[in-house]
Amino acid sequence: MTPYDASSPGSTIAPARPALVDGFGRTVSYLRVSVTDRCDLRCVYCMAEHMTFLPKAQVLSLEELDQIASAFVGMGVRKLRLTGGEPLVRKGIMTLIERLSRHLASGALDELTLTTNGTRLAQHAPELAGLGIRRLNVSIDTLRPELFTRLTRGGDLSKVLAGVEAAQAAGLAVKINTVALKADNAGEIPELIAWAHGRDMDLTLIETMPLGETGEDRTDQYLSLDRVRRELESYWTLTDLPLSTGGPARYVQIEETGGRLGLITPLSHNFCEACNRVRLTCTGVLHSCLGQEDEADLRAVLRGGGGPVALEEAIRAAIDAKPKGHDFVIARGAAPALARHMSRTGG
Ligand code: SAM
Numbered sequence: 001m002t003p004y005d006a007s008s009p010g011s012t013i014a015p016a017r018p019a020l021v022d023g024f025g026r027t028v029s030y031l032r033v034s035v036t037d038r039c040d041l042r043c044v045y046c047m048a049e050h051m052t053f054l055p056k057a058q059v060l061s062l063e064e065l066d067q068i069a070s071a072f073v074g075m076g077v078r079k080l081r082l083t084g085g086e087p088l089v090r091k092g093i094m095t096l097i098e099r100l101s102r103h104l105a106s107g108a109l110d111e112l113t114l115t116t117n118g119t120r121l122a123q124h125a126p127e128l129a130g131l132g133i134r135r136l137n138v139s140i141d142t143l144r145p146e147l148f149t150r151l152t153r154g155g156d157l158s159k160v161l162a163g164v165e166a167a168q169a170a171g172l173a174v175k176i177n178t179v180a181l182k183a184d185n186a187g188e189i190p191e192l193i194a195w196a197h198g199r200d201m202d203l204t205l206i207e208t209m210p211l212g213e214t215g216e217d218r219t220d221q222y223l224s225l226d227r228v229r230r231e232l233e234s235y236w237t238l239t240d241l242p243l244s245t246g247g248p249a250r251y252v253q254i255e256e257t258g259g260r261l262g263l264i265t266p267l268s269h270n271f272c273e274a275c276n277r278v279r280l281t282c283t284g285v286l287h288s289c290l291g292q293e294d295e296a297d298l299r300a301v302l303r304g305g306g307g308p309v310a311l312e313e314a315i316r317a318a319i320d321a322k323p324k325g326h327d328f329v330i331a332r333g334a335a336p337a338l339a340r341h342m343s344r345t346g347g
């Protein structure tokens with residue numbers, strides 16, 4: 001058995017090695033893993049209508065995903081988020097989750113979680129809960145069935161709502177992610193917040209980010225969350241919460257609804273000082289910053305025959321070079337800041 005024989009449920013991680021600390025003194029404790037670039041939806045801000053997906057050979061196998069994620073856990077990462085594309089369309093995803101859940105059982109990992117579009121949640125929620133998943137993020141941009149179908153280019157809102165219900169029934173805490181879209185859901189944001197808070201779910205609003213060609217002009221959709229906040233404050237009482245997740249979200253409590261609202265504002269505010277996260281694409285490329293072109297090819301290390309030491313060295317070198325911050329700009333007619341789609345990098 002190699003040290004990375006992930007097939008053994010009892011395989012353990014070597015005792016704590018030095019934590020992953022970047023060149024600016026930030027400790028990396030959170031890894032987001034895109035397990036597939038594929039998706040059963042085609043959200044207008046995320047994908048082009050006719051996407052060309054990657055050949056399977058380029059995508060990490062379940063075992064490779066486990067090896068890399070587990071190497072990070074061995075170096076002190078405490079939180080793993082599986083994303084995509086749509087993680088629940090990846091064949092064998094439940095096997096991967098089951099394997100990774102050994103790190104929850106051993107105490108090496110605090111949290112294993114997913115960001116999902118919810119279309120397949122109804123069928124998977126009980127098993128996810130059984131494997132130790134405690135929380136999920138589900139993306140919903142509108143509660144209007146027709147608009148949902150248009151924004152996702154074909155999705156069925158009722159399936160997603162059934163997924164949310166099933167997740168809650170299985171005891172999973174659900175947070176709703178909503179991309180703020182000037183032309184489409186701006187007027188519906190208070191309703192979405194009231195709906196989520198009424199069902200004991202936090203909601204996080206996200207500004208559109210210029211990642212990958214989608215065939216749409218993003219300046220038509222970009223809505224500053226500063227503006228949204230000012231509007232919400234005209235009728236609700238928003239109290240800033242000190243809660244920091246080391247990520248781009250700031251949180252407020254809405255006194256009238258009793259729920260929490262997160263605001264992810266990569267464009268109107270810089271959130272990089274406290275950044276604790278890195279991202280692995282489904283092809284094994286490690287991006288230490290969502291908004292820069294920096295990358296380290298971990299698949300090449302694995303497929304080139306590199307063992308655990310080579311993998312660890314490659315990861316540490318990439319973290320050491322983590323950029324100070326991003327410089328996203330949305331300008332009319334401008335090309336996307338980065339050519340890669342969010343679905344490949346993992347949102
Ligand atoms: N398919 C899953 C889902 O939709 O939740 C997981 C992957 S998706 C890329 C993760 C999150 O990124 C979703 O909440 C989605 O709305 C968001 N997203 C995708 N493209 C985006 C963009 N260009 N700007 C901002 N958020 C984006």
Ligand code: SF4
Binds near residue numbers: 040085
């Ligand atoms: Fe698929 Fe999620 Fe992108 Fe929508 S946001 S197209 S659900 S990956």
